[in-house]
Amino acid sequence: MSLFSTGDGSNSTDREVAEGVYRFGTRRINWYVLEAEAGLTIVDTGLPAHWPQLGDWLDENGYELDDVAAVVLTHADADHVGFARILADRGVPVYSHPDELPLLRRHPQSPPGWLLRNLWRPQFFVYVLEMLRDGIRSVEPVPDPETFADGDILPVPGEPRVILAPGHTPGSCALFVENRDVLLCGDVLATRNIFSGQEGDPQLLGAADEDHDEARTSLARLEGLGSVTLLPGHGNPWRGDVDEALDLAR
Numbered sequence: 001m002s003l004f005s006t007g008d009g010s011n012s013t014d015r016e017v018a019e020g021v022y023r024f025g026t027r028r029i030n031w032y033v034l035e036a037e038a039g040l041t042i043v044d045t046g047l048p049a050h051w052p053q054l055g056d057w058l059d060e061n062g063y064e065l066d067d068v069a070a071v072v073l074t075h076a077d078a079d080h081v082g083f084a085r086i087l088a089d090r091g092v093p094v095y096s097h098p099d100e101l102p103l104l105r106r107h108p109q110s111p112p113g114w115l116l117r118n119l120w121r122p123q124f125f126v127y128v129l130e131m132l133r134d135g136i137r138s139v140e141p142v143p144d145p146e147t148f149a150d151g152d153i154l155p156v157p158g159e160p161r162v163i164l165a166p167g168h169t170p171g172s173c174a175l176f177v178e179n180r181d182v183l184l185c186g187d188v189l190a191t192r193n194i195f196s197g198q199e200g201d202p203q204l205l206g207a208a209d210e211d212h213d214e215a216r217t218s219l220a221r222l223e224g225l226g227s228v229t230l231l232p233g234h235g236n237p238w239r240g241d242v243d244e245a246l247d248l249a250r
């Protein structure tokens with residue numbers, strides 16, 4: 001098995017992780033396609049090298065690039081902004097919380113201190129190599145995204161509701177697709193420890209959080225959403241009651 005074995009399914013059945021929600025990326029980093037009558041919404045855009053995965057999937061499923069109606073970013077770390085600019089240049093609206101704009105406009109940026117400090121961890125080092133291979137240094141900024149506010153129901157296919165949960169980054173959000181019991185939580189929660197590479201229960205990102213205390217406090221904003229499929233930016237889907245996920249993370 002290659003060091004960089006992606007572990008991503010090659011057909012739609014593998015990719016479908018909830019009703020009309022498809023998982024892309026690699027085993028270390030996820031982005032999603034939300035399918036609805038009105039078209040497709042891309043939630044996060046991984047790394048630049050993931051771009052062909054979208055085209056292949058559209059082809060296999062009878063879609064055109066024009067069926068992509070919107071991109072919604074849970075936050076603007078470079079490993080989640082990947083190919084957003086390609087779609088933005090084609091006129092696809094890219095949505096972001098305004099508190100992410102400084103980050104979104106700054107790509108490519110220097111690696112943050114926490115990243116350098118954790119390079120000695122073997123599994124994290126492999127993830128960093130993967131990010132370099134997949135173009136993290138060439139992520140292009142998205143200068144003029146559409147912005148949204150906490151509580152907004154976005155006018156995009158699937159109509160996710162924004163739940164602002166700052167801490168990992170200042171404008172980190174989770175997206176709740178209520179009629180499918182799907183919570184796309186970005187890096188508000190992960191089910192994979194990016195430092196140890198271990199898959200597991202919902203957890204905070206830890207040392208990768210810009211403000212870890214705030215990230216912990218923000219978990220309260222997800223309380224009471226009920227039973228969901230939790231789809232994080234890093235790690236496998238987790239199914240259960242959100243309050244249980246929050247207890248595990250705390």
Ligand SMILES: [Zn+2]
Pocket residue numbers: 077079080187233234
């Ligand atoms: Zn991330």
